[in-house]
Amino acid sequence: MSRSTEPQTQAYRIVQEKRRREFSPWLALTIGAVLLALLFVAWPILNVLMKSFSGSSGDPLAGWAEFFADPTYLTAVGNTLLLATIVTLLATALGVFLAYFTARFSFWGKAAVAVLPVTAILVPEVIVTQAWLMFLGNNGFLTRFVRDVLGIQLPTLYGWSGLILILPLLYYTYVYLGTLAALKGFDSLLEEAAMSLGSSPLAARLNVMIPAIFPAVASTSMVVFTLTIGNFATSTIIGGKVELLAPLTYRAFLAETGGDPLMQSTLATVAIAIVALVLFVQRMTVGKRKYEMVQGRSWVPIRLRGASGAVLATIAALILIASTLPLAMVAAMAFTKSTGPVLRWGEFSLDNVTKVLAREPQPILNTIGFGAMACLIGVFVSVIVAVLIVKKKTFLTPFLDYLVMLPMALSGTVLGIGMITAFGPGGIFTLSGTTAIIVLVFVIRRLVHGVRNASATLHAIPDSLEDASVSLGVPPFRSFLNVVLPLMIPGIAAATVLTWVTIIGELSASLVVYSAGRETITIKVFQLMNTGLNAQAAAYGLILILLAIVPIAIATKVFKIRLFT
Template sequence: MTSRAAAPLLATPYLLWMLAAFAAPLGVVALLSVQESPEIFAPLSFIPSGVQYADLATDPFSRRTILRTLALGAGVTLASAILGYPIALWLTRLPPRWRPLGFACVLVPLLTNVVVRSLGIILLLAPGGLVSNLLAFLGLPRVNLLFGWFAVGLALTQVFLPYMVLALYDVLEAQEKRLAEAAAGLGAGPVVTFFRVTLPLSLQGLRAGLVLVFLLASTAYVSATLVGGRQVMVSGMVVLKEGLEILNYPAASALAMVMLGASVLGTLLIGRAILFATPWSAGRPPRRLPGLPPALRRALVAALEAVGPLVARLLLGIALLLLLFPLVLVAVSSFNDSPQATVAQWLGFTWRWYAAVLGNERYLGDAWVSLQLALAATGVSLLISLPAAIGLARGTFPGREALAAFFMLPLALPGIAIGLGMLRLLQWFTLLPAFLGILAVHVVLVAPFMLAMLRASVAGLDRGLEEAASGLGAPPWRVFQRVVLPQLAPGIAVACLIGFLISFGEVTVTAFLTTARLQTLPVRIYAEAAFSLENTVNAISTVFILVTVLLLLAMHRLVPLDRVWRR
């Protein structure tokens, strides 16, 4: 057992990194948000001013943008829940031999660059695209669905749906299967069983999924920029514009802090709603709702049981198509002999876009930067996450769970606030290399995922082997080298692969920190997709998809994909 004194020490490197690369940038954003002067060279004032917040409150454009962004986040969260349940239930019911393939349908989109997935939505909704041609085939007028709130909401749902699925899968897989069998034995059909048994018992997983998707969707801006065509303005785009183009850091910081506050408030409201729906979790009796007349209730139940299975299959098909079909469209379009990436009409087969990518020194240089950054971020994250995982899994020190929650905090706070704060720090401390600043933020984004996986792996170790080795006289370092590390090797490899993919494809925060001389490949794709839209974007995006699939195959050889998330 890790001693009470040693366990906190093991978590210290992780804590120090979080303080330097997460707490410090957030502190900078909070300080900038209370500055009175918007001038970039104005001296910092430690006397707080509410001017920036007053401007946001009195500016109709700012109020409208914030409210629309929150409404968009709420809509995406609701859509993800509706589409997430059919996939999660489908995964739990797949035979064991097919379950890894089912998980691949979720993990491939999850770990594929957000720009790539947004390009797929553009191809789906573009004039002359699949939806437009389908409407024409049915004799309906063609509709341009791009550059509107529906398109942005669909893109964000495609991006964040995997988080909801994985959050629901955890609780659904852990449910006692005999409860559903008992309900069926008492005469309940599939719809009644879902609403009376499955749904109530999975509300805690639903809560986690709702919180995570709302936090991510209400602060996203990449998909809104691409699919919305800069005609749909969300808060993240305003922060990016104020911070990088206008250089009004106090205004950008104030908006980022308002988004942070709104995210926390939304999280609290979701928690209250789930608590209201599950009074038994707080020791209170269930609420009795007004009942329908028996005849009407029986008719309603019969109608729901008749259409419910069909609706569930339809939602499952829509969800799987939404996850995978945009990626297929990107891959097909990469061979299309069309100069524009958003032209969905097939003009002929060609390899020239791949040749253009391989002959483009900018792509190759940016790919090299992304590779170096991802490898460095994965390596540093492993160095600080593995000791922290051991300390948290085996330590018994006071405040352990609070410390673990703090380590997971970057997953629950707007990434643009971290990016904006780190950008300002790099401008103040010019001797700090830009690569190191980006690396620091990437570690903050990657390390929580790796920590969660490694902590589960450490908790699953066979302690008897360690005790036997110690009983035979092996010193602690030899026990760790010969017993612990071999058992952790698959978990470490999987965590590193996940960390590498997350870092390699990161755009949202990295876009704040790249420079003309130091740019990652995902940011390059994002910039080109937002302006030039040449078909080389689809070619390099297809390479992203292929790399993700190959790494997931390698991961599956180490640990079955259906067990990766549970680690």
């Protein structure tokens, strides 16, 4: 051992000895976090699974016998898998193309183009669906224009056509962000080395670049697949006669509320089984194909030129216009005069906004109140969990990580049914019909966003900083509070904003657990759309969009917080 390394080794030993001597609260926190996750995540899911084998007739397989005997259920599963496959392929194609276009080429307005896809996940799904209906629905703005002026009857948006149009535009952003990050980390020297050995540029990309970014693309595609399986709002509103698993599960819940919740649990169990299978396939395939990039040179963007550049720019523009169109449509509808369900296009009015603000503000107040409580609790918990997973690992850490990530893979309908089953009448304790169960659902469903964001920040903080503080005599726990926690503040702020945005847009889980007087904006929009009052729904939607975008603008422009990197 060289003399230069001896002091470092001795200091490391001193740090480790100090940590062993002092009582560490981290193991106690880990045990507490695991127990809470078992109670509020694993127990509701386990209740759903057990209820599917508890028929009122005494036959534990009664629900499954009905499931396999009724062609409606089997058709719903087949349709759901087919839809998820189609949406995943289309969303992956859109996301990969736009990511490659943004990373590879230089053009005017590139900074704006790189961020615009994020708006697709900022606008709540129910609002996006509403906007598309107003644009291309049976009485939509563009539908009427094409029919009355051009004499062309567009196909109906209800059914497969609408689902295949809207869902890829809702979810492609996940693939885009993951692929863009992978492309920015790709070492272009590898591609140049392949070409220097005789490969053509196309062959070099196929043999070098694609394998390197494949794990990111495949992982985000799996996310799209699971999100489509659990999709509720779009599937319910425009699904039409297409039987799909999430809406069918919700209808079973409505039909069986107060009775034997057999089929709702059986259908929810099917959804859980599908997602579990998808995660297993991901771990067995994508998880084994990982590539690490050494420090190298990223691409030098090339300028768009010629006919091919014009074609690529046109495709990218169409994708961005289609994914940001809902923002413009919601704003237009909110300020359009209406008589019942009839919108008078071209007639400006403040009546819709005035009505929701002055006469029916409760959904807005509920959204702000419930969302604020859930956001504060969720961020506090997510920071602790992220620290335990990244910095304070124990034998329980992998189990805790899995439990925290589990709600992301489940549909909101399944999670909501699990919560009602576990914490309704006859459960461990009763929360149904209270504000607490709504806040709890928000926290559990969106906790993953805070954990992942805080974890990313912690990965960038070297352990040597905390070790240096401990070696100077500061106890480990106090060293963490004085050294690591202040460095986490930007990450905590980013986690707070993103958690807030996703919480206020939640619909499917809250629709299952809410009670009268506790409607949020998304629930109110869903109800108004079912009654045809789209102008009022748009006014609520506009307020919801502002509640999402204003904090993001303040965080990024005023406080310079990097939310999407």
